[in-house]
Amino acid sequence: MIAPKKPEIITFRIKRQDARDAQPYWEVFEVPYKPNLNVISCLQLIAENPVTREGRQSRPVVWDCSCLEEVCGACTMVINGRVRQSCSALVDQLLEEVGEGEITLEPMTKFPVVRDLWVDRQRMFDNLLRFKGWVPIDGTHDLGEGPKESPEEQELRYELSRCMTCGCCLEACPQFTLDNDFIGANTFGQVVYFNAHKTGRVLMNERLDALMEPGGIADCGNAQNCVKVCPKDVPLTIAIAKAGRQTTVHSIKRFFTGKR
Amino acid sequence: MTQSAVAPSSSFLDRHHFLLRRLHSLTGIMPIGVFVMFHLFTNMQMAFSTFQHEVDWIHSMPALLFLEVFGLWLPIAFHAGLGLIYTFNAKYNTRHYRYGGNWRYTLQRVTGILALIFILVHVATLRWRWPILGEHTPFFAWGWAVPGSGGELVPLATATTALAIQSSLLVILLYVVGVFSAVFHLANGLWTAAITWGLTLTQQAQRRWGYVCIAIFLGLASFSAMALYASVTYQASEVEKASLAKTLEVYRQTGVYPHKGDKPHPPGHEPEAVETRLIMPPATDP
Numbered sequence: 001m002i003a004p005k006k007p008e009i010i011t012f013r014i015k016r017q018d019a020r021d022a023q024p025y026w027e028v029f030e031v032p033y034k035p036n037l038n039v040i041s042c043l044q045l046i047a048e049n050p051v052t053r054e055g056r057q058s059r060p061v062v063w064d065c066s067c068l069e070e071v072c073g074a075c076t077m078v079i080n081g082r083v084r085q086s087c088s089a090l091v092d093q094l095l096e097e098v099g100e101g102e103i104t105l106e107p108m109t110k111f112p113v114v115r116d117l118w119v120d121r122q123r124m125f126d127n128l129l130r131f132k133g134w135v136p137i138d139g140t141h142d143l144g145e146g147p148k149e150s151p152e153e154q155e156l157r158y159e160l161s162r163c164m165t166c167g168c169c170l171e172a173c174p175q176f177t178l179d180n181d182f183i184g185a186n187t188f189g190q191v192v193y194f195n196a197h198k199t200g201r202v203l204m205n206e207r208l209d210a211l212m213e214p215g216g217i218a219d220c221g222n223a224q225n226c227v228k229v230c231p232k233d234v235p236l237t238i239a240i241a242k243a244g245r246q247t248t249v250h251s252i253k254r255f256f257t258g259k260r
Numbered sequence: 261m262t263q264s265a266v267a268p269s270s271s272f273l274d275r276h277h278f279l280l281r282r283l284h285s286l287t288g289i290m291p292i293g294v295f296v297m298f299h300l301f302t303n304m305q306m307a308f309s310t311f312q313h314e315v316d317w318i319h320s321m322p323a324l325l326f327l328e329v330f331g332l333w334l335p336i337a338f339h340a341g342l343g344l345i346y347t348f349n350a351k352y353n354t355r356h357y358r359y360g361g362n363w364r365y366t367l368q369r370v371t372g373i374l375a376l377i378f379i380l381v382h383v384a385t386l387r388w389r390w391p392i393l394g395e396h397t398p399f400f401a402w403g404w405a406v407p408g409s410g411g412e413l414v415p416l417a418t419a420t421t422a423l424a425i426q427s428s429l430l431v432i433l434l435y436v437v438g439v440f441s442a443v444f445h446l447a448n449g450l451w452t453a454a455i456t457w458g459l460t461l462t463q464q465a466q467r468r469w470g471y472v473c474i475a476i477f478l479g480l481a482s483f484s485a486m487a488l489y490a491s492v493t494y495q496a497s498e499v500e501k502a503s504l505a506k507t508l509e510v511y512r513q514t515g516v517y518p519h520k521g522d523k524p525h526p527p528g529h530e531p532e533a534v535e536t537r538l539i540m541p542p543a544t545d546p
Contacts, residue, residue, distance in 0.1 A: 218281035223365035245458020
């Protein structure tokens with residue numbers, strides 16, 4: 001879709017922050033319109049000539065990116081109030097959202113800002129470590145053939161495997177805040193993903209024990225924003241319900257088995 | 261391997277986090293949710309002549325206080341206490357993410373608080389008889405005998421509630437907002453609880469169960485609407501009004517309310533002679 005009336009100039013209102021603990025402030029930049037721009041190409045144009053609309057010399061906007069094709073998640077930011085990747089955010093579509101107005105760019109609010117639009121997403125990677133987001137096949141000995149997987153299992157696992165740890169689901173989640181201990185949808189997805197793998201299942205009990213701690217699966221409030229904003233259509237609400245089912249069964253087993 | 265277990269020195273709440281959260285979900289369904297269903301079914305009978313009978317039946321239960329404390333007050337206090345903590349730790353964002361699920365998430369917490377305020381006022385007035393709504397606080401089922409009542413206690417279960425609701429916009433607002441909040445909170449809570457416990461996995465299953473929850477909402481909402489309509493349109497008789505006025509007056513003087521099976525007159529107010537003459541013909545009939 002292309003905006004019916006193309007403007008001469010595109011206006012960007014960008015939230016800037018000079019350092020981790022610095023106060024954020026807004027700056028407005030103008031970029032000449034060209035068809036098929038994305039947000040990143042506009043940020044590059046601003047970097048070429050970092051002068052605000054008022055004519056004041058500024059510095060290039062800092063943001064994080066890597067793949068430029070919506071598979072790494074690094075360039076995720078809040079665009080027009082909605083979280084998404086800046087590489088796949090097309091200016092023609094954004095102009096339809098704002099009409100004559102400005103396109104706003106903000107860093108994600110649920111992660112600490114490093115600088116400008118660049119945030120520190122380490123919390124998600126720490127969680128993958130904490131929840132043993134891997135299949136344990138380390139060793140020098142011959143492990144033999146891999147386990148057989150049914151097409152149904154494979155289908156769900158493929159969908160879950162598409163997660164790129166971008167953080168959209170956490171940004172949109174009302175339960176996930178900058179300073180609480182909630183783990184969030186993407187990690188629940190990975191727990192279910194690795195629990196579904198026949199070899200990964202070896203670590204299932206440890207994953208479920210961790211999932212029952214504060215901030216775990218029980219803290220999900222079922223607003224289901226995660227699945228709505230996920231750019232990779234990861235079936236996060238299925239994963240959350242499955243994690244709920246697995247912890248229900250696990251906790252009842254634990255209750256009647258007891259600790260030795 | 262990284263050790264993710266919570267340190268043994270952590271608080272009681274942290275060590276039993278999962279259990280407490282699941283108990284929060286469970287108490288909302290059983291006993292609170294089941295109780296609300298029966299409660300609203302009973303209220304619906306205000307539109308029929310069976311309401312007084314139901315109220316008397318409840319008040320005649322053995323170990324009623326035990327049932328109330330362990331079946332209602334403690335579960336409600338637990339559910340509300342934890343719920344309030346969750347409510348104020350959330351970061352609401354319906355402005356930017358206007359999804360149905362996100363609205364229901366926010367509404368679930370708003371209706372929880374509204375229902376809690378309502379339940380506190382409701383129980384304080386009807387059960388604990390705090391007259392915080394003034395003259396027409398609905399709080400008892402029986403009134404003292406008055407002329408015209410045939411020398412018997414007057415059943416007031418429907419009349420007190422109906423008159424209270426008719427007497428004040430505040431009371432009717434409290435009941436409408438409070439009851440419908442509670443009904444939404446219960447129906448939506450049943451929908452999310454099915455996900456929490458892992459019953460409904462897929463979107464299809466969640467949609468199906470959603471239809472059931474909508475049916476539960478509509479059923480309970482219509483029970484509530486029938487009770488409210490019956491209250492608003494109730495025509496209290498002169499005897500009921502007189503008995504209510506007398507009961508309130510005696511309460512202000514003595515702090516005593518009558519119960520079913522009590523003597524029809526308050527202690528010290530027995531107009532024995534008058535009533536006897538009314539009922540029995542004079543003995544010296546020629």
